[in-house]
């Protein structure tokens with residue numbers, strides 16, 4: 234094991250891949266990586282049961298990069314992802330891990346972007362193709378041989394692909410690939426439909442599942458907050474304003490994140506330090522000692538660096554990045570509530586990680602309540618409380634020690650004691666905002682309405698009939714427009730088919746699509762008002778279930 238690559242070195246991956254992994258700052262493989270990488274490297278078929286947040290992308294990307302031949306300029310690996318959003322994410326991950334592999338190129342193939350450049354990139358010899366099924370089928374219609382050299386196939390989030398109605402497209406793609414290829418399937422759940430695919434298209438697959446033993450959690454108050462990944466730092470800063478903590482440990486995934494977050498906290502005046510595997514052992518011990526005796530209040534750590542850390546002063550654990558598995562969550566939050574003290578654990582959850590939250594709740598048998606970011610009023614109250622707490626012990630005898638000085642200053646300056654006290658407060662608070670308006674101005678970064686997720690509402694999964702046909706239209710959310718297609722249940726359409734087609738051909742994020750209502754002879758879809766005309770133009774030639782979608786703005790009046 235080397236310092237740079239930690240547990241990854243044991244995999245015997247191509248050194249250029251290891252170097253790229255080291256550059257990302259990962260300290261050691263996650264559980265799913267530990268199990269999957271050797272299987273995929275050995276060329277075997279595999280079913281991996283894992284959700285977003287477990288490190289599943291690297292679990293297949295690293296061994297696949299290891300297996301491809303950079304000298305061959307032809308598609309060798311195909312990764313299928315349910316949405317454009319995920320396809321781009323996976324393609325970026327491949328690019329990161331292949332940074333030190335000259336000659337390796339990655340192409341992302343998804344709807345809503347012109348087909349020509351995508352096909353050109355494939356023909357120019359991109360070895361890795363990351364695609365959504367719908368768009369890939371369009372390419373296959375133009376050139377059925379385009380995938381004939383692919384010998385590794387990964388289905389990422391297979392259950393999501395089926396939910397979005399891509400079953401038929403998958404079958405077309407399976408047929409276009411060599412029968413001798415390796416196939417790896419990742420899915421958060423394994424319903425019968427997924428098992429059936431595995432049975433038909435995988436050869437003697439190995440099963441990988443993260444074992445989730447039931448865990449007991451001691452009396453620690455737990456909560457979670459939904460937040461977008463790029464808002465984590467501001468969310469942490471807001472939470473710190475209102476949490477009444479003594480010492481606090483924050484967990485992140487990478488070394489770089491420990492450094493970034495610790496310096497953001499220091500910049501706000503917190504006594505904070507980073508703790509990661511790159512920091513020499515004696516320096517680490519110094520950090521822990523400082524946390525013990527109060528020279529530090531916050532430590533931002535990776536799991537590896539926090540091993541064995543036992544500081545009774547810790548009242549709070551912030552899981553700023555999601556742990557890889559429930560065991561590690563339980564382990565992390567066990568850092569607080571030591572020595573019979575009360576502990577509080579907060580978990581930041583990005584929309585895509587909500588399934589992981591459910592797994593944690595199931596395994597621990599406890600509900601992790603949702604909290605919202607404190608609003609300006611709560612921040613104001615907390616700041617005033619802190620000030621009150623710091624001043625009230627002084628009031629009893631300050632008059633006897635500083636009363637005469639007060640008289641003299643008011644006389645010299647020629648002001649009232651109230652004016653002087655106000656001036657002293659301004660100094661004592663270092664100009665910190667202590668009015669609602671000022672706090673609102675200071676903190677526009679994180680809106681208080683936490684993201685509700687990146688999944689569209691899909692209340693209309695079943696064809697609506699009878700009295701539901703006659704029901705009054707549901708009021709539209711602000712910024713949304715209702716659109717209509719003449720395709721409905723009688724055309725064999727379900728909401729998931731519409732969703733899949735619009736997501737991929739329209740190039741939208743999932744949360745951009747609102748309610749989808751499928752009626753017998755037509756369907757209604759809620760889309761963003763902003764850019765609607767362009768979107769409809771993009772969807773002009775989109776077909777669903779073999780028929781033209783022809784989506785138009787729908788006016789109720």
Ligand code: AMP
Pocket residue numbers: 258259260261262263266284285286287288289290291486487
């Ligand atoms: P995924 O489950 O593939 O969506 O990955 C979730 C996040 O974990 C991504 O931001 C990855 O960059 C990160 N990640 C994956 N593997 C590791 C690792 N071994 N150590 C630290 N972070 C990782």
